[in-house]
Amino acid sequence: MSQQASTQRRWSAACPNCGATVEFASAASAGAVCSFCRSSLLREGSALRKIGLSAELLADYSPLQLGSSGRFAGAPFSIVGRLQLSYSGGSWNEWHALFDSGDANRSAWLSEDNGQFVLSFDAPLSEPVPQSHELVLGDLLVLVGQSWRISALTLARVQAAQGELARPPNLQAEFLVAELRNAQDEVGSLDFSDGEQAQWSLGRPVRFEDLAMHGLREGKDAAIAAKTLACPSCGAALTPRLANSKSISCGQCHAVVDISQGVGTDLAFYAQQNGLAPQIPLGAVGKLALSAGSAASAALPWQVVGYQERCDLPAAGSDDEQTFWREYLLFNQLEGFAFLVDTEEGWSLVRPLTGSPQGSGDKVDWQGQSFKKRWTYAAKVTYVLGEFYWQVKREQRALVSDYEARSGKAGALLSREQAGDEITWSFGRKLDASEVVKAFKLDGTQGAALTRDASSLSSTGGSTRWVRNLALAMFALFFLLMLVKSCGGGGDDCQAYKDSYGEASAEYAQCKRSGGPRIYPGGGSYSGGSYGGSGSGGGGGGHK
Known part of the structure; x- marks a missing residue:
């Protein structure tokens, strides 16, 4: 951030719980979490009011941290806050990014989606939205003049929060996050953390490298997290190499280990x-x-x-x-x-x-x-x-x-x-x-x-080809x-x-x-085999 912009927007107040100074990079931010006592604080004029207590953040492999900075569409931004949300399949991060664009209200959420990053901006809704219990997976929904498909319905909970936030986190209850996708390669999110009054955000995929991030937790190479864990099944060393890995198999006993809850937790696994x-x-x-x-x-x-x-x-x-x-x-x-x-x-x-x-x-x-x-x-x-x-x-x-x-x-x-x-x-x-x-x-x-046509594997003599074909058949x-x-x-x-x-x-x-789920459009026989990679839990609600 430029010094001038930071001075114009910066604001601070004392935490009502412990007295520590809580810094705000934007005077427009609605709340923050005290870095000393973890109190969740709501801004009320020139004072702060405690509305809850955040749990400890789960240690994870994300390369991002408070203070990381980057650029999007030519505008610089800094990471000033973080929501860590949990659901039945693990947890994910929503990073609050504040732009240094002269507009104190411009902020965004940087999060993961199917192994990629999505940058989303909160936006108002001028039309009514169905209540959370009325949403059906796969249904068509028209919002902001576009047709969307409901691609995920996730019951989530704020596990922990950190830093400065655009709106106070709901630390008390579970809530629905509905994910919508459209033909323009966009992802929309309806967040019902404030009850039936949904918060709408609209995002697009971004290449992490294009964001030109600095101040990352893992240093220059943000993709490698290189931490060693002990396999809960046999004790062998596990070394995740990817920053966003949620599962890893043990090279010694082949147990599948869930690392979605981060470092320092009891690791679930199955043989x-x-x-x-x-x-x-x-x-x-x-x-x-x-x-x-x-x-x-x-x-x-x-x-x-x-x-x-x-x-x-x-x-x-x-x-x-x-x-x-x-x-x-x-x-x-x-x-x-x-x-x-x-x-x-x-x-x-x-x-x-x-x-x-x-x-x-x-x-x-x-x-x-x-x-x-x-x-x-x-x-x-x-x-x-x-x-x-x-x-x-x-x-x-x-x-x-x-x-x-x-x-x-x-x-x-x-x-x-x-x-x-x-x-x-x-x-x-x-x-x-x-x-x-x-x-x-x-x-x-x-x-x-790797070749399906055994007859084309070799152009040599018949005996050699026969041996290779027999080996392939076996x-x-x-x-x-x-x-x-x-x-x-x-x-x-x-x-x-x-x-x-x-x-x-x-x-x-x-x-x-x-009599079963098999469908054969247009007739013909089924020869099987998925075209796509497994979608089983690979992304979804809340830009996991």
């Missing part, structure tokens, strides 16, 4: 059976372009930081074969996260969207392209390795719908995943196995394992048996609806009456 080794090893770096064609020259380095095996859940009594696939979680410091997906139909590269495609039924539109639904199915995770930006739960389940482009770029894909009270969309493209082999510089044996059989063992069979074929809506819900009852 898992061994799966297969990833065909692309963790830590490997490969150059891939998010778009095909002319954008291929803009290939970026992506590092494999996570790996998961998934399977679909065919309806009981169905003749459909169970299918299995692999997903590699990729990370790039500028672009965030993407998924490299290996299915029976080949490879795809996708990343979560901030916005939401528009449409209904079997057809949706995204950025000028039309997509048609191919199938809908229930899926679950059977095995994971590495780190993840969401809280990984045992046998996470999701209801998945996959779409292919009907117009525009050939090979474009969309995937919609619903897990609990959250919907995540992903967008990407198909790619050939040879592109994956080249990107990660895999040798002949590794490359052969590998495929072993992989199938391992995944069948982990996926299992039977069970409730409507479990995804039961998990999402509850056993007494109309959705679950309807699924049971119809």
Whole structure:
């Protein structure tokens, strides 16, 4: 901040609880938390009134801290406050950013969304908003002249607060945060922490690197948090490498450890059976372009930081074969996260969207392209390795719908995943196995394992090709048996609806009456495999 602007806006008063001086960078801020006694304070004229007591902040891996500064759209800002919110899937931060623009009222919230950052600005609503209990996940809602899809409904609680805030935090009760997304790649939030009078904010994704942040907690490299924890299962050292990791698997015992509550807490975990080794090893770096064609020259380095095996859940009594696939979680410091997906139909590269495609039924539109639904199915995770930006739960389940482009770029894909009270969309493209082999510089044996067409693996003599094909067939059989063992069979074929809506819900009852959740738009057989990365807890309400 410039000295002149800071002098014009700065204000201070004594904490009514402990007497310490509480500094305000903006005279327009409505409240603050005393850094000495943690009292939550409300401004009333030239005095402060205590309205509650904030709990201790959970130690986490965020690179941000009070005093960090950056620039957005050419305007400098500083981080002056923080809300730490908790929900059933963990916790997330909302950082209060104050702009040095000559407008004492201009502030924003910097938060995480599906492994990316979103910068949101509070805005007034001139139209009535449905009450919190009237909102339905997936419904269309028209606000501020735009159409929005309700993508997440999250019951949250302010875990702790710090510094200067635009409005006093609700430290007493749980409240609903409704997340809305639109076709302009924007995310809106309806915060009901003040009761049924919702606070509206509108945000867009921002690249952390573009914010030119300074004064970060972890130093220059904000993406690496390099802290060591003890595995609660076997005691081996765990070293999260990503600032926003919420789950990590133990390299020794393969237990999946929840680190979403931060450092210094009792770490929850679950044991898992061994799966297969990833065909692309963790830590490997490969150059891939998010778009095909002319954008291929803009290939970026992506590092494999996570790996998961998934399977679909065919309806009981169905003749459909169970299918299995692999997903590699990729990370790039500028672009965030993407998924490299290996299915029976080949490879795809996708990343979560901030916005939401528009449409209904079997057809949706995204950025000028039309997509048609191919199938809908229930899926679950059977095995994971590495780190993840969401809280990984045992046998996470999701209801998945996959779409292919009907117009525009050939090979474009969309995937919609619903897990609990959250919907995540992903967008990407198909790619050939040879592109994956080249990107990660895999040798002949590794490359052969990635290729679906065994007859094209070698141009040498028949005996060599036969040996390679036999080896591939044996590998495929072993992989199938391992995944069948982990996926299992039977069970409730409507479990995804039961998990999402509850056993007494109309959705679950309807699924049971119809004999299962399988949908085959336009007929044809199902060959399985999610296009998109797992949306199970990967982002959602409150810009987690």
